[in-house]
Amino acid sequence: MNLSIAEENYVKAIYKLQEGDTAVTTNALAYELDTKPASVTDMAKKLKEKQLIDYEKYKGITLTAEGRKTALQIVRRHRLWECFLVDKLAFSWEEVHELAEELEHVRSEKLTNRLSEYLGNPTVDPHGDPIPDAHGRMAKPRPQTSLDQANAKRLVVTAVTDQSVALLAFLNAKGIRLGTQLEIVAHYEYDNSIEIKMKHAPSLTISEQVAKNIMVRPV
């Protein structure tokens, strides 16, 4: 099936928003894609026609098996290009998302597989997200929670869920990246802030807002 770039972006966004088998709403998708609900309705009809999604008026959207397969291919390409940009071209993690958004639309399986091989078949991208293999299989992420939910004291950063340039640059500035080890010093209900401490550095305070997007596991 030959999809346009717009169609690919919809499929990818639906995949991202669909937790389990909860249907994705028109509004949520419009917000995610920075477009209008009316446009989402239009596209939903097309993608249903192409059997990539299940869609009934007013009932929301879910991917079909075929749609999920397509989504995983796009995600695979996106994350492999991110690895390439960081590992080979020395970009920093907050710069690569936008570039990968463009590169992911080059739909050549041969290119994708060669790129993967060239990079040593990585299983996670620079933000800690798992990379689907050529068959769409993904390593199950190890149990992780967001930093604001963590009970353990000594933690390691495994992923970042919000890939906005702003957040990633902020974390960069604070010295927080994948694999960074840290301890929770205190959690202040008073102003919803968390005090953390990294090795060889003074402790620092971040908001719960930020902590929600930092995934960690006990070390």
Added chain:
Amino acid sequence: MNLSIAEENYVKAIYKLQEGDTAVTTNALAYELDTKPASVTDMAKKLKEKQLIDYEKYKGITLTAEGRKTALQIVRRHRLWECFLVDKLAFSWEEVHELAEELEHVRSEKLTNRLSEYLGNPTVDPHGDPIPDAHGRMAKPRPQTSLDQANAKRLVVTAVTDQSVALLAFLNAKGIRLGTQLEIVAHYEYDNSIEIKMKHAPSLTISEQVAKNIMVRPV
């Protein structure tokens, strides 16, 4: 200026067809882009509006200085990606053109320059075509002629002007690639064929049609 992929393809095609300051005709451009003359007229108006081309009804098309600059950026990206695919991902030269057609539209100067650096700032692509540098400057290709025009006997292949998969695969099969040294054994007017001989191989016969697309210089 933000150009669409279609606009970029027109600018690139005009650059390719424009020899010296001869204007490019509507028909030639339509043929090159596999579209209709009427569509070319439509797009010509848009590109004139954007000051990328000079265009007067019935008088043909030439690039402005701005248009030439844009074209060179696209050509630079195209040829760098071709180098990447051949040098790093082990594609053969006939496979890379189509992929580079897509990759060339990722318009990030930072990416382009990092890629160039990563490849060792190459000055020619896998087909022997020169790569413009970040300022649009290109190494002047050394004097070369097409194989069917060559007078010298001992020659080296410097470029291939037609990048169709068919021709490149044909040359591959015959063992002809960039840098290949050969001798002209005979040129038969009778059936417009040329007999050539490469080192350590029996002589072989190719048509003038093919020879026209093989660029050579005396060795």
Added chain:
DNA sequence: AAAATTATTTAGACAAATCTAAATAATTTT
């Protein structure tokens, strides 16, 4: 130089992807 041919442009249409404004359905509040 008139006729025939070829090249180019115009006019009007279409598909894809989007939008706004209005209508309708679903959900929440009172």
Added chain:
DNA sequence: AAAATTATTTAGATTTGTCTAAATAATTTT
């Protein structure tokens, strides 16, 4: 359960890039 609010869809318009068919300009042939 009626009213108010929110979510979604429909209808109709817009932009981009393309097309066909017809009209016009340029060039070539006779």
